[in-house]
Amino acid sequence: MSQSIEKFIESRRPRWERLEKLIQSLEQGKAQRLRPSELPDMGRLYREATADLARLQTFQQQGALPDELVDYLNHLVARAHGQIYRSPSPGWRSLWMFLRSTFPATFRETAPWTLAALGIFLLGCGYGFLAGLVDDSFIPLVAPPHLIEQVEGGKVWFDSILAIRPLASSMIMRNNISVTFLAFALGMTFGVGTVYIMAFNGLLLGTLAALCHLHGLDVDFWSFVLPHGVIELTAIFIAGGGGLLLGSALISPGDLSRKEALTQRGRKAAQLILGCVPLLIVAGIVEGFLSPAHLPPWVKFLLAGVLLGLLLCYLLLPASHNRPRRFTSK
Secondary structure, eight states: OOHHHHHHHHHHHHHHHHHHHHHHHHHTTOGGGSOTTHHHHHHHHHHHHHHHHHHHHHHHHTTOSOHHHHHHHHHHHHHHHHHHSSOOOOOHHHHHHIIIIIHHHHHHHTHHHHHHHHHHHHHHHHHHHHHHHHOTTTHHHHSOHHHHHHHHTTOOGGGGGGGGHHHHHHHHHHHHHHHHHHHHHGGGGTTHHHHHHHHHHHHHHHHHHHHHHHTTOHHHHHHHHHHHHHHHHHHHHHHHHHHHHHHHHHHOOTTSOHHHHHHHHHHHHHHHHHHHHHHHHHHHHHHHHTTTSOOOHHHHHHHHHHHHHHHHHHHHSOOOOOOOOOOOOO
16 A cells, blocks of 8 residues: 555544544434534535545555455445435424424315315214104114113213223224224225215214203213314314315316325325324313213313313414524623
């Protein structure tokens, strides 16, 4: 090895070692410990190492340099490239930003589809309530027999939840999440399956409301349904809107191909369904612990109003992005 090459290597080695230390810090997840000046330094050192590697490879081809040094620098450059150009890993901050800004903004953008799902639900609910009032034989077609028997005996079926609160809350969450994802996924049936889920769930609620009304249990029924229902049903409407959005991409893709329309609208629909999960978790906790609790009805109605108000503020009011104030010396 000539003296000029050795001199070049010795002059560059401290920079390679410095780059290697920065890479090790990033690989060990210590990026937050790096000083602000060190990140730009890493980019500069990476570019210099890349140029050094090209020069050493020329020396290697001439037989004036051992392979070990070139392999070391090649590996170093590859590691630096992986750290500089890697995609940022999702973390709690990303989740917080999604829930704080992305999900509510997507909800507002796709609100017409959520309102369409709500309309289908209300049609089913209205039909179930009216049909249950005018035709006694209709209720057994929708409501389970044991539930009808309890209501006819002057009791509500949800008192039993109190005895198994943690288990009931877990089962309720799982069931609600399953229904919500089903309403979303059935959008791939050109929206037909989503329409069915919305209409059937509305029909079931309306029929149960009619059953309780006929036996003087309106207050008991609605004081149980509303505290968790304002959140749970909203999540189901949002998921139903996501399913209808998927169906619209298949039925009316516009100027795009069906594949392109499904990709674009599917991305927004996926954001809707992911945002529904924490809402359903909250609804499951309320339904398992607060809705069946022996509290005065007015307390439950007040709770429902507060939860609905908070939910609407969260979904409808854009998140404020306050910038930090700059302090200037006088």
